[in-house]
Amino acid sequence: MAKIVRKKADMCTGDIFLPGQRAAHFRIFGPSTSGTARGRMAPRPMRKSLLLLVVLLFAGLRPAPAQVQTLLQGEWRSYLSHNRTIAGVEKDGLIYTITTGGLFSYDPQTTEIRTFSTIEGMSGITPSTIYHAREYGAVFIGYSDGMIDYFTDPSQFQYLSDIQRNTFYTDKRINAFAADGRYLYVGTNFGLVIYDLETGLPDTDISQFGDNASRLPVSSVALYEGEVYVVLQGVGLFRAPADFPNLKDPAVWLQEDSDTGLPEDQQVLEIGARGSQLFARTNSTVLVKENGFWTVYAPLDEPWNKLIVSDQGVGGTRIDKVAIVNRFDLKYTFFIQANALDAVPYGESEFYVATRFRGLIQFDEWVLTNIRPAGPPSNDCVRVAAGNGEVYVAPKGYNQIYGPDVNALGVFYFQTRNGTWTNLDSVNGRLPREVATGFARVHYDDESRTAYLGSWGRGLVEVREGELLDFYTCEKDGLPTINQICTPSNLENTRVSGIDFDPYGNLWLSFDFARPPLVARSPGGDWTQVPDSRFPQGHHIVDMIVDDYGSVWMINLSQGILVYTHNNTPDRLDDGQMLNLRTGLNQGGLPTNDVYALARDRDGFIWVGTGRGVWVYYDPFSIGQGSIVDASAPVYERNELLENTVVTSIAVDGGNRKWIGTEDGLFLVSENGDAVIHQFTVENSPLLSNRINDVGIDQQTGEVFVATDRGLISFQGDATEDNGNCGDVxxxxxxxxxxxxxxxxxxxxxxxxxxxxxxxxxxxxxxxxxxxxxxxxxxxxxxxxxxxxxxxxxxxxxxxxxxxxxxxxxxxxx
Known part of the structure; x- marks a missing residue:
């Protein structure tokens, strides 16, 4: 078979759990001093079946910490959440589960967990389906973009990329697989593709079935008694001889109907084959086809979202439960208090349940065990800050138009020295309820080892090593709000958009849409507000930094940059003047008023990320004195640096080089921007996505943390901050x-x-x-x-x- 092989990185596993470590789990057997509780089997009224009621307590559950290995220069490491699982399979005694963070395996015998992402060779981290082709001995993983990964050994991923590369179809999502040894049948959003696994090439693609419209989604596929069965989404169930020479002919595909006993009033949603039986799921029934005719296998009290067909039995998942059925009856149900999406039978009585938010749950003799790799609660990450071996991630706090996205995700806190993740939120008591929602900004102060967490609605939190020091709100501290309203019904109006310190030790905060939008807290704890009259009408402040001279630089959304100077009176924070840097000669010289990022480098220059590349203000001192100075663009290969590229983030490393996040990948440029040292994209690196939200650098270790729209990943850079003296080498x-x-x-x-x-x-x-x-x-x-x-x-x-x-x-x- 033709194979495209991508080797696993030599020294970089990217795993949160290292080989040999035990997965975190929590078992409930029944009330006892050992913390366990035993569930009971109870007879189901009016049925010859049993109902298993087991409650899994998730509160306080935390995966075991992992020892984090030191990254070597040039290596990558992923920091991904596997809480949102999608589906799973069993292969060679291991359970493989796809998640919104990639893939992880679990060994029930040793409880070892391994995680897999782009670092280990996966083509992406957002798979849509997984399938074990037992005759071929491989696991196939499909993606929404049409890519297919597969492996016989997960240390070496291989790829089928023909669907992804096809330009004829637009929606190429992979929905389902089936295989007979040589041929792989792939259900997609445009039809069915058949691969010849001996050549590794597509054998044929079918986009029309019968008299129906073309390019309709095939949501389920099964092979049964020499025929291929497909569920055409919203239409029905079709079949054709698997060995027919021209399956592209729509007339070959016959629709199953009442002639073979299929109820006319029920639409088939999913199918699965087992030996001489073909099963079908509808909203109210499980049907079985035997000897060429459909009959009712078991009625359903409520719709299932997944059909499970295995040697252990036939069953399905439904929100908070997994049910196993006998013919005409319910065998038993176990409740898991988690949204069940799939279940993998294992052994005689075990099941591994993929859930929407709680990772993988093992059901074994009425005991539930939660299995999930260590990691953040979710892969949302709009901002990241790092230093001294600590990482703080702000998941999200606003939507695409900067409106508040009220959520209780908290802030994700990681300690690299011991590999532990902690969610800073009000649920675990780490943060006060008054301010524990909608975090969108994080700032780390290396000198004090203190982190400042900005909520897009509730105010500011101050923590050190993950422990609360103080918090600031409109009610407690008079922080500004939208329209100066601070009442219990308007607590989403204190939107912290920027956090930074000036050279005099003042903590500056900017606020989106607030009046006024800028305040400062002195080292003594006194708050000063910059009068709203200093700002132009309709200001929309979405980010802020302070330069080496104490001037405050603010991004005024789609209106350029506002600079507030202290007017040579740093002891008076409210009597400064405001400058507006925009497009136009002698107006600021920006190429566009769409500004997305600001950074202060080690020479004091201000680097600006715009919708048309990177620009620099080389004379911030004069701007601080009230003079308008135009920006200049670094020149790389006779062009403006990243010309016409949307620049979303800029971070400065210990060598004064710039890590630049864009909508087209990650760049490392030289100190003055005239050379591109690295250009990372999903095509040439393990980068999770080309869309970069933020870049944060641990200046003590040189590890570069990259927040993307698909999760957090890091790269071990080769520059650190000098400590000013000759210390330990x-x-x-x-x-x-x-x-x-x-x-x-x-x-x-x-x-x-x-x-x-x-x-x-x-x-x-x-x-x-x-x-x-x-x-x-x-x-x-x-x-x-x-x-x-x-x-x-x-x-x-x-x-x-x-x-x-x-x-x-x-x-x-x-």
Missing amino acids: FVFPNPVFTDRHEAVTIRGSLRGAKVRVTTVSGLLVRELDAQGGTAVWDGRDVQGRKVRSGIYLALITDDNGEETCIGKFSLIAR
């Missing part, structure tokens, strides 16, 4: 194995320092320039030759040659 990996490690990271440098790699006898091997506080060595000498095994020293000298740090490491050449 951290060299990793140590020891270095040249057949496994492509580079050596030397961290602990001073900005602009020279790093010399030498032998212990003092022979110079290589001289490197540090990016911020980090240098990277490729294991070669000055002549480009790979070095021999031995002990090496890293000598770091500041730019004056006055201070030297020493690190030692071993290298094993293989």
Whole structure:
């Protein structure tokens, strides 16, 4: 079979749980001091069946922490939620579950969990369906864009990309699979595609069945007694001989009807085959076809959303329950208090239930166990801030037009040193109820190790290492609101849109649509409001930073930039003046008034992300003195940097280089923007999506966190912030194995320092320039030759040659 192979990354698993670690679980057997409770089987009235009622308590449930390995330079790691599961299959004793964060496997014997994403070779992280082709020994995963991943061993994903690459069809979502060993039948939103698995190529595609319109969705597929059965969504059930030479002929496909016993008043929604039986699900009945005729297998009290056909029996899922039926009767039902989407039979009596919000739930002898990898509660992430091994993620707080999106998601907090995720919300008591909704902004202050969490409606929260320090609202602290209304019925009106500190220690907050939209809190705790009269009519402040001179730069949505200067009186925060930087010569020089990002670099320049690329204000001091200065565009390959690209985020690393998030991927550019060092897209990297919401950098480690519209991922950069003195030198990996490690990271440098790699006898091997506080060595000498095994020293000298740090490491050449 023709195969396209993408190897798993050598050193980067991306797993939250490492091999050998146990999955978090919580079992309820019945009231007892051991925290367990046993459910009871009760007779169902008027039925020869049993009803199993089991309640799963989710409160306080937390997956076990994972030890997080240090990333090597250039490696990726995903931080994805697997709470929203979709469907699952069993293969070789493992349960594989697709989620909105990719895929994870669970071993019931060892309780080991492994997660898979684009880092491990998946083509995406938002699959639509999964299928185990037992005769072929492979698991197939379909996506909404038509892509198909498959594997016999999950360490090596392979791909069928023909549907995705086809330009004739627009809606290519994969809905269902069926296979007979050689041929794979794929139900899509435009019809049926048949793959020849021996060649890896499409054999045929069918877009019309009978006299019906073409390109209708095929929602379910089954193979039964030499025929292919498909459910044409909203139309009915069709069949054709599997070995017919021209299945593209619409006349070959016959619709099942009352002639074969199919009730005319019931529409088939899903089908599944088992031996000599073909089962069909309608809204009120499970039907079975035997010996060429349909009969009722079991009536349904309420509609199912999924049909389960296996050797253990026939059943289905319905919101909060899974039911198993016998012919004409209900065998038993177990309740799970979670929205059940699919169930995977395992062994004689176990089921693994995919749920909409609670991960995977194991049902075994009336005991429910929750199984989910460690991760954030959801993959929503509009902003991210990091520092000192801590990561704060604001999930979302507003909709596409910046209206409040009231939600109780809280803020997601991750500690890299121990691999634990904590949801900061009011449910677990981490945040006060007065302000624990709609978080859309996060700011991390490295010096105080304090994070500031901005709610798009309720105010500001101050935390340190995930613990509440204080909170600020319109009721408690007089924070501004829309139309200056602060009543219990108007508590969604304090929309924090920007958070930053000035050089004098004042905390500045901007507010969207508020009057006034800008306030400051002094180091002594006093609040000062900038008069609303300083602002133009109809202001719409959606973000803000403060420059090195204390001027406040604000994005005024679709109206350019507002700059509030303190008028040379930094002790008076309310007597400054306002400048408006817009398009036009001597008006600010912006290419468009659509501004989406602001960043202050290590030289004090202000970098601006617009709807037409990146522009820079190189003289913020003059602007702070009240002069209008025009922006300039960095020039890359004779063009303006990222010209005509929508720039959504800019972050500055320890080497003063710029990480730029766009709607077309992630870029790393040089200090002055005249060179593109990296360009990452979903096509050439594990990046989850080309649409970047935000970029945050842990300046102490150099890890670059990328918030996308599909989740959070990170890249280990090669620049860190220098600590201003010659401290501890951290060299990793140590020891270095040249057949496994492509580079050596030397961290602990001073900005602009020279790093010399030498032998212990003092022979110079290589001289490197540090990016911020980090240098990277490729294991070669000055002549480009790979070095021999031995002990090496890293000598770091500041730019004056006055201070030297020493690190030692071993290298094993293989």
